[in-house]
Amino acid sequence: SQQGEEDPQALSIQEGENATMNCSYKTSINNLQWYRQNSGRGLVHLILIRSNEREKHSGRLRVTLDTSKKSSSLLITASRAADTASYFCATVWNTDKLIFGTGTRLQVFP
Amino acid sequence: AAGVIQSPRHLIKEKRETATLKCYPIPRHDTVYWYQQGPGQDPQFLISFYEKMQSDKGSIPDRFSAQQFSDYHSELNMSSLELGDSALYFCASSLAALNNEQFFGPGTRLTVL
Numbered sequence: 001s002q003q004g005e006e007d008p009q010a011l012s013i014q015e016g017e018n019a020t021m022n023c024s025y026k027t028s029i030n031n032l033q034w035y036r037q038n039s040g041r042g043l044v045h046l047i048l049i050r051s052n053e054r055e056k057h058s059g060r061l062r063v064t065l066d067t068s069k070k071s072s073s074l075l076i077t078a079s080r081a082a083d084t085a086s087y088f089c090a091t092v093w094n095t096d097k098l099i100f101g102t103g104t105r106l107q108v109f110p
Numbered sequence: 111a112a113g114v115i116q117s118p119r120h121l122i123k124e125k126r127e128t129a130t131l132k133c134y135p136i137p138r139h140d141t142v143y144w145y146q147q148g149p150g151q152d153p154q155f156l157i158s159f160y161e162k163m164q165s166d167k168g169s170i171p172d173r174f175s176a177q178q179f180s181d182y183h184s185e186l187n188m189s190s191l192e193l194g195d196s197a198l199y200f201c202a203s204s205l206a207a208l209n210n211e212q213f214f215g216p217g218t219r220l221t222v223l
Binding site: 030031033035040041042043044045048050088090092095096097098099100101102103 | 141143145152153154155158165166168198200202204206209210211212213214215216217219
């Protein structure tokens with residue numbers, strides 16, 4: 001990946017459990033965004049966190065950002081089978097193009 | 111609400127052929143981006159346009175070209191296709207600003223045989 005790694009690469013959990021995915025990046029950023037992708041389908045924007053923000057919530061999603069460590073985490077609480085997808089972080093710096101991480105494949109079992 | 115439209119959704123070509131992918135951004139969005147996602151890979155930025163002018167360029171091969179037209183739709187032209195060009199090609203649109211969300215289309219799956 002041009003930007004960095006996501007950890008773990010794959011995650012399997014039961015419905016109702018929480019899922020945490022981590023993203024590390026290499027450059028300075030203006031913002032960091034999380035996207036979801038169902039197998040072979042389009043990318044759906046989940047949440048955007050700006051470089052001067054440390055935490056953001058949206059429904060069952062919680063994103064944190066630590067610019068000193070160049071890392072972010074996405075927490076999905078009370079996961080559902082429908083949350084099964086790949087999750088990508090993407091950063092924006094200087095220009096508005098997105099630089100994606102390697103993604104985490106999340107499998108939620110009913 | 112209107113979303114980003116891409117056509118065709120699927121395309122099968124032979125090596126050395128050409129392909130044209132089309133993208134229709136969300137109305138009033140002035141910026142279009144193209145990304146390529148190989149099998150099992152993360153999306154890679156190819157090129158973007160703002161107000162019909164190229165605004166940024168990423169890892170786009172010289173065999174590829176793109177433009178944005180007066181109605182803001184964009185086309186990605188791919189020539190001398192290679193097997194390695196097989197991928198999902200996404201278009202995204204936004205209102206130009208660093209902290210604005212990009213809205214992605216459903217993608218065009220290109221298979222080169």
